[in-house]
Amino acid sequence: MTFLITGGAGYIGAHVVRAMLLAGEEVVVLDDLSTGKAARVPEGVPLVIGSVLDRKFLDETFAEHRITGVVHLAGKKQVGESVEKPLHYYEENVGGLTVLLQAVAAAGVRNFLFSSSASVYGMPDVDLVTESTPCLPLSPYGETKLAGEWIVRAAGKAHGISTACLRYFNVAGAATPELADTGVFNLVPMIFERFDKGEGARIFGDDYATADGTCIRDYIHVADLAEAHVVAARKLVEWGAQGEYKDLTVNIGRGEGVSVREMVELVNEVTGHTDPAYAPAVSPRRAGDPAKVVASADRISAELGWKARHDVRDMITSAWEGWEAHRKA
Secondary structure, eight states: OEEEEETTTSHHHHHHHHHHHHTTOEEEEEEOOSSOOGGGSOTTSOEEEOOTTOHHHHHHHHHHHTOOEEEEOOSOOOHHHHHHOHHHHIIIIIIHHHHHHHHHHHHTOOEEEEEEEGGGGOSOOSSSBOTTSOOOOOSHHHHHHHHHHHHHHHHHHHHTOEEEEEEEOEEEOOSSGGGOOOOSSSHHHHHHHHHHTTOOOEEEOSOSSSTTSSOEEEEEEHHHHHHHHHHHHHHHHHHHHTTOOOEEEEEESOSOEEEHHHHHHHHHHHHTOOSGGGOOEEEOOOTTOOSEEOBOOHHHHHHHOOOOOOOHHHHHHHHHHHHHHHHHO
């Protein structure tokens, strides 16, 4: 098996590449390097630079590297930006996926794993979000992920491709410092960036109907997330070897909620930012933020035997080590 990992030079993608290699799989990375970094791709792993919107490029890549499976992580991922540029998000995320699946079908590839998101659920009013919870996305980004799932499943049924859609919850941490998230779009690196400015974290809203008034989220270590990709990809291969082509949709989370205030306080403790100057500041709520979104991880445990191994402290500690390493580099 040779897996093509699109977006494999990104934060999550590089962790998936690492996990696949550690599991003994052969991989090829495809990335346009718009946000990814070539330095994240391990030595000896082929890196092909280009866009999933380029069908000729895809056909050549599939043929040259004899691709037999695809893990698709490439795409635009910022909720706020998607509101400002919805057409761009639909072109990149839905259009790019459509072109990629056309190339997959033409090449006879029979395994396809899609990077989806908990954003497909929108603002679910439930204690635990299961895969059967209604999908009502609130942003163009979430809409493109839900539409992507529809396209993946339809293409799988039409062309005999085993497919999996993995709905990520809130990803944090790093397997190694060099692979850490250096962007400032997720809570933990956003707090780190404020520390660098001599400021404390910003909490958006403390008047929610939760124990401490702040939003509750389910956080997953990126190394655990990457391992989930390995077991899912292998399940697709197993089905194919049995002559079965199925589809699987699962949440990737720990099934445990952590409030924003709890997360901020733990970040301050782990990083040593306990001076009052770094105390969090509360700002008004952001539109569209649900009070609580926590995954049910029962299906992935039952279907794939996967369970998260790292806790929130592990996520923060590894993320901080990576942040400091990149800052000093």
